[in-house]
Amino acid sequence: MLSSGAAPIDPAALHALAAAFPTARVVEGYGLTEATCVVASTPLLPGAPDKPGSVGLPLFDTTVEIRPADGSPTALKPHEVGELWIHGPQIAAGYLNQPQATAGQFTEGWLRTGDLGYLDQDGFLYLSGRAKDMLIYKGYNIYPRELEDILHDHPQLAAAAVIGRPDPATGQEPVAFVVPRAGATPDPDQVMAYVAERVLPYKKIRDIRIVDALPTSAAGKILKTELRARLDTRGDGQDAAGRTEG
Numbered sequence: 500m501l502s503s504g505a506a507p508i509d510p511a512a513l514h515a516l517a518a519a520f521p522t523a524r525v526v527e528g529y530g531l532t533e534a535t536c537v538v539a540s541t542p543l544l545p546g547a548p549d550k551p552g553s554v555g556l557p558l559f560d561t562t563v564e565i566r567p568a569d570g571s572p573t574a575l576k577p578h579e580v581g582e583l584w585i586h587g588p589q590i591a592a593g594y595l596n597q598p599q600a601t602a603g604q605f606t607e608g609w610l611r612t613g614d615l616g617y618l619d620q621d622g623f624l625y626l627s628g629r630a631k632d633m634l635i636y637k638g639y640n641i642y643p644r645e646l647e648d649i650l651h652d653h654p655q656l657a658a659a660a661v662i663g664r665p666d667p668a669t670g671q672e673p674v675a676f677v678v679p680r681a682g683a684t685p686d687p688d689q690v691m692a693y694v695a696e697r698v699l700p701y702k703k704i705r706d707i708r709i710v711d712a713l714p715t716s717a718a719g720k721i722l723k724t725e726l727r728a729r730l731d732t733r734g735d736g737q738d739a740a741g742r743t744e745g
Contacts, residue, residue, distance in 0.1 A: 500543065502526045506720045507626060507644060509651035513551060529554035529624060533610050535589035539563065539624045553623040561587035563624055564609075565617055577620045580627050580642070583612040615642065632723060634663035634671040639701045641673060646704060649697050650675060653690060655683035660713050660721045664706065664730055672705040676726050678712060685709065 501516055501523050508527055516525050528540035541555035542548060557563045564574045565581040575581045590610045593601030604611045615633060616626040627633075627642040634641040643661035650659035658678040663671035675694075679685050687707035695703045714725040 500524050500526055502528065504528045504530065506718075509648050510552065511648075511651045524549070527554050529626060531612060531614075533591045533604070533612075534585055534587070535591065537589070538585055538587075548621065548623075550619070550621075550623050553619070553625050555624065556622055557585075557624065558587070558589075561585065561589070563618065568615075568630060570611065575617070578617050580615055580617045580640075582630055583614045583616055583624075585610045585612060632662070634673055636671055636673070636701050637669050641671075641702050643673070646673060646675065646694060646698070646702065649694050650677060650690070650704075653685070653693055655680055655685040656690070657681075658713055660723060660726060661704070662723050662726050662730070673702070674706040674708065674730065675704045676708045676710050676713060676729075678710055 501520060503526070513525060513527075516523075524541075524543070524545075526541040526543065528537055530537040530539075537558060538561060539555045539557045541553070562585070564584045564586075565579065566572065566574060566584050568582050570582075586609050590608065591605075593605045604613075613630050614626060615628055615630050616624060618624055626644065628644045632643050634643065641663075643663075646661045647659050650656055650661070653659075656677050657680045659675055661673050661675045664674045666672045675690075677685065677690065685707075687709065690707050691704045708729075714722040716722055
């Protein structure tokens with residue numbers, strides 16, 4: 500068994516692992532600190548359903564509901580994207596000595612995760628990203644993970660992260676920070692065209708920033724707050740054409 504957690508694994512990495520370890524079961528899971536680590540996981544039993552792109556089924560005694568982003572308690576239908584709410588014995592009671600933060604995320608035993616996703620007709624959970632990372636371009640919702648998965652499939656890119664750049668005319672436009680593979684010199688215009696061929700027009704990447712590495716936490720999560728700060732300060736040594744950072 501090969502297990503992945505802490506951050507979403509892209510389809511290209513999943514396919515590479517499956518090819519390298521053909522007899523292993525590749526397992527992706529989902530969890531968070533407030534839920535004592537694990538919420539959902541790919542079923543481990545031989546012959547159990549395996550749906551690539553899904554983080555699996557909720558654990559025993561754990562309920563996952565997908566609710567509208569406005570926090571209303573009405574559960575959405577299968578395949579409708581909304582915010583994940585979780586109820587189960589592993590949910591924390593709140594944040595120690597932080598009543599305001601606790602009230603914002605814990606309600607009657609339910610945890611409001613801030614993560615976006617959907618359940619399919621079989622109860623498998625799919626993640627779309629963080630609610631705070633979602634972009635709104637001309638009134639359309641754009642989920643960075645979809646664009647990041649496409650960028651990870653690009654043969655010249657080793658890693659990618661997409662964030663929103665404020666724009667007075669459109670609201671937010673997608674900007675990608677990408678790390679080239681060793682020896683590769685990706686062309687920003689070609690990378691943007693590669694994505695544009697695979698998404699609806701409003702989801703197109705509007706700017707490419709080529710970097711040596713993406714900032715990450717100790718757990719390996721990409722720190723998008725740092726990437727946003729680079730856009731805010733314009734201090735990344737790169738112009739809007741996507742030239743490499745110095």
